[in-house]
Amino acid sequence: AAKGPAPHLRRTGGTATVKAMLLEWCRARTRSYQHVEVQNFSGSWGSGLAFCALLHSFFPDAFDYGSLDPSDRRHNFALAFATAEERAGCAPLLEVEDMVRLPVPDAKCVYTYLQELYRCLVAMGLVKTKKR
Numbered sequence: 868a869a870k871g872p873a874p875h876l877r878r879t880g881g882t883a884t885v886k887a888m889l890l891e892w893c894r895a896r897t898r899s900y901q902h903v904e905v906q907n908f909s910g911s912w913g914s915g916l917a918f919c920a921l922l923h924s925f926f927p928d929a930f931d932y933g934s935l936d937p938s939d940r941r942h943n944f945a946l947a948f949a950t951a952e953e954r955a956g957c958a959p960l961l962e963v964e965d966m967v968r969l970p971v972p973d974a975k976c977v978y979t980y981l982q983e984l985y986r987c988l989v990a991m992g993l994v995k996t997k998k999r
Contacts, residue, residue, distance in 0.1 A: 886908075886978065889978070889981055889985060890905065890907070890908065892985070893905045893917070893921060896920070896921050896924045896925075897917055900920035900923070900924075901933075902914065902916050902937045905917055908972075908974040908975075909971050909972055909973070909974040910972075912972050912977050913940070913970070913972055914938070915946075915966065916935060916937055916943055918944065918947035918948070918951075919947045919950075920932065921981075921984070922947055922950045922951055922954070922955075925954070925955070925993055926950060926954045926955075930946055930950065941963060941967050948961060948963060951984055955991060955993075956990075957980075960976075960980045960983055961976060961977075
């Protein structure tokens with residue numbers, strides 16, 4: 868039985884559950900995009916295309932996904948982060964230069980950014996969440 872100040876309130880799922888759900892959400896939103904296969908919060912985001920695909924899935928008129936080059940990481944990150952800030956009001960938590968400098972993005976940074984993007988999309992009513 869749960870103990871503590873509010874034993875009737877039981878936490879359903881910890882950080883691992885939230886991470887798994889966010890990863891699955893990203894995977895589902897980007898599944899149909901070429902050159903994107905979301906498997907984790909690090910290497911899957913290395914070209915910047917996964918960020919672009921995720922944003923394009925919500926804002927298809929923002930840019931032409933088909934014209935993006937997987938090897939032009941700087942452009943892909945800049946486009947994704949600018950689109951997230953302009954269209955979703957997402958705080959610029961990641962820097963293009965930091966992402967380009969690292970061959971594999973830092974998983975904690977990517978996870979934090981995606982949480983913020985998800986929160987912004989929910990606030991805009993673009994992502995429906997289950998009522999508790």
